[in-house]
Amino acid sequence: MKYLNEINRRRTFAIISHPDAGKTTLTEKLLLFGGAIQTAGAVKSNKIKKHATSDFMEIERQRGISVATSVMSFEYQGILINLLDTPGHKDFAEDTYRTLTAVDSVILVVDSVNGVEDQTRRLMEVCRMRDTPVIVFINKMDRDGKNRFDLLEEIEKELNLHLHPMTWPINSGKEFKGVYNLHEKNLVLFTANTKGSDEDVVSINDLSEALLDQKVGDRDANILREDVELVDGVHGELDAEEYLKGKVAPVFFGSAVNNFGVKEMLDTFIRIAPTPRSRETSIRPVDVNEDKFSGFIFKIHANLDPKHRDRIAFLRVCSGKFERNKYFHHVRLDKEVRFSNPYTFLARDKDIIEAAYPGDVVGLFDTGNFKIGDTLTEGEDFYFTGIPSFSPEIFKEVVNKDPMKTKQLEKGLLQLTDEGVAQLFTQFGGNKKIIGCVGELQFEVIQYRLLQEYGASVEFRAQPFYKACWISSKDAKKLDDFTRFKSNNVATDKDGYLVYLAQSEWFLNTERTNNPDIEFHFTSEIHKN
Structure with missing residues (x-):
């Protein structure tokens, strides 16, 4: 229990979606809030040199898609967030499935125009296998998309997911005026191409206030009142325990490219998302609070830096404390190994660390010792289970x-x-x-x-x-x-x-x-x- 404070301040999650739903853009906005980057990159344009922060392989830049899982760590309001941005493309689903074994919760991005797509269904099946807690971010509200009620019904039916709206949109497309935060009881107004900030937030505890009509117009104010009454009547307050069991998914509406609706989701995420969890192994469950270190390799990436022929193994810490230069037991090879330059990541940038705790993802320089699924311990022989290798097609x-x-x-x-x-x-x-x-x-x-x-x-x-x-x-x-x-x-x-x-x-x-x-x-x- 000696690392309890470190464990409680960590949140490790993956962002998943169908290609082009805006996942990489959302990742960047979260990094901006955490102060980890100063400017957002251009995901699609080959002409602009500031590419999406999390897309570091040359072919990803050319094609405008993420084909490898990126790992990024940043702090927000005293919470250390480990974010894993996964490939959306179905041809790289196996990398995503394995990444889902290394996280404690996920944020699912759904395109409000296209709704639920094939890859979204597959990814949610993997989340359901593990009862992974899910938060849904409905993106691209500034585009003409599906009716908000129809979209929620489609997500619930297609993904077998019980939704709980946390914010509610006022129109969509060119008429999109913002969202009402059902939990905080305030209105967040939308202006295209501006960065959402505190100045756009209007506190309205009672929706019958005339201030609402002034801000959004009589027609939209009345529609919002009816919508909120209906949503509150059906859903009430969010049961955080049901979310942690994977039974209920909080929903947020926004526009990642305009950085709108993202802060509301991030604030709720750090409040309710699970801290690192205990895990099953081949011989016994490993409790996250155990003093002795254990962790597993869920991803290996060769040539992260093309100038140096390096190979990085990504380790998820499951219990205890990982320490630089300390010898750990490599279970499969039955030998002791130590690491003089363990890294944490901000996409391409690497920082050498002295220690890591449960929930953290550490990059280990690898000379060929590691395979996916390998376990490191302080001497005990076991494997973390449920890290799949699927049959190719x-x-x-x-x-x-x-x-x-x-x-x-x-x-x-x-x-x-x-x-x-x-x-x-x-x-x-x-x-x-x-x-x-x-x-x-x-x-x-x-x-x-x-x-x-x-x-x-x-x-x-x-x-x-x-x-x-x-x-x-x-x-x-x-x-x-x-x-x-x-x-x-x-x-x-x-x-x-x-x-x-x-x-x-x-x-x-x-x-x-x-x-x-x-x-x-x-x-x-x-x-x-």
């Missing part, structure tokens, strides 16, 4: 276009697939390298990074596989026979585990029926425990 053979760069290619493939955005398979008994990804865009990123960061030129050749399944059996001979007879469809992953590459669902079902002694697993979690 698209498979392509790597074709080396420059045999002189074979070594660079092999190093690049190993390092990039260690990051977890793609999986590397080697055909059983051969040298054919096959990359498996969740989406097409990942191949583009891998091809680009192999050339830019390792000087290796490749092309990809599509393979006729539909799914990768990790295979195991209690009968070693049966597994050996299966591997030999099906050698064209069997590969090893980069950890040496056997994988069956199925051509279709029919082939997979047939093999499962014909080989009852062999188990087929759709994630590699089986080998981690």
Whole structure:
């Protein structure tokens, strides 16, 4: 319990959304409030040099999308906030899923124009698996979008989420005049292209006051009165316990690009969001208040700084105190490791730290010791569970276009697939390298990074596989026979585990029926425990 004060002042969360919902813009506005950056970047424009703070890879700047999870820490009103900005693009969903294992709550950004989209549904499924507390920010209210009641109904129905409005909008699009804060009982007026500040806040405890009509006009004042009466009647006060259980999601309306409605959400977030939580391991639950250090690696990123061939492993501290230069136990390798330059992040900027506490995310300089899911402790042997490695859906053979760069290619493939955005398979008994990804865009990123960061030129050749399944059996001979007879469809992953590459669902079902002694697993979690 000796680190209780440090634990209680930390909030670790991820921002998730469908692409283009305004997630990276919202991230920047939060950093502005925390004083972590002075000017907002331009997310989409290639011509402007101030790019989005959290998008640090060259290809992200060119495409205007986030393809790797960025980690940023900043202070706001005495609270230390660890913010993880995740890729919105579905082709990088696996990186996002793993990031969700490292946070205690999420902010879900929904575009008021497009409403709930495919990627939003997938991400919320992962949050529901863990009962992760969710706050919803409905963005782009300054654009003509869906009716506010219809939008709330759609989110509740599509995402199976019980919503609780905390602010309420006055119109939308060109008619958008601001929001009424249902909790603080005040009106926040909107002016396009200005930074929301305290001067725009009008205190109105009683909506029947004539001041409301003066500020927004008779028609909108009356609509707001009716809306608020209805919303209050249905929802009442927010039950913070229900939010922490993942049962109720507070909702805020705003416009991230105009920095409007963001402060109201941030103020509520630091008031109600969960402090770091206890976690399950392979042998016992680890209480967040334990004195002894433990933590796990949820992400690896090669070449964070292209000038130096560095590789950073991102560690989430789960209990105790992480200390610079102290020896910790690497459970999988069964060896002691220490770190002389552990970092905290503000996107690309790194600061060396002396200590970190539960909830913090630390960057560790890695020479190849780490894999995703690795656990560090003060001596105890266990693994943190629930860090998934999913079956890819698209498979392509790597074709080396420059045999002189074979070594660079092999190093690049190993390092990039260690990051977890793609999986590397080697055909059983051969040298054919096959990359498996969740989406097409990942191949583009891998091809680009192999050339830019390792000087290796490749092309990809599509393979006729539909799914990768990790295979195991209690009968070693049966597994050996299966591997030999099906050698064209069997590969090893980069950890040496056997994988069956199925051509279709029919082939997979047939093999499962014909080989009852062999188990087929759709994630590699089986080998981690």
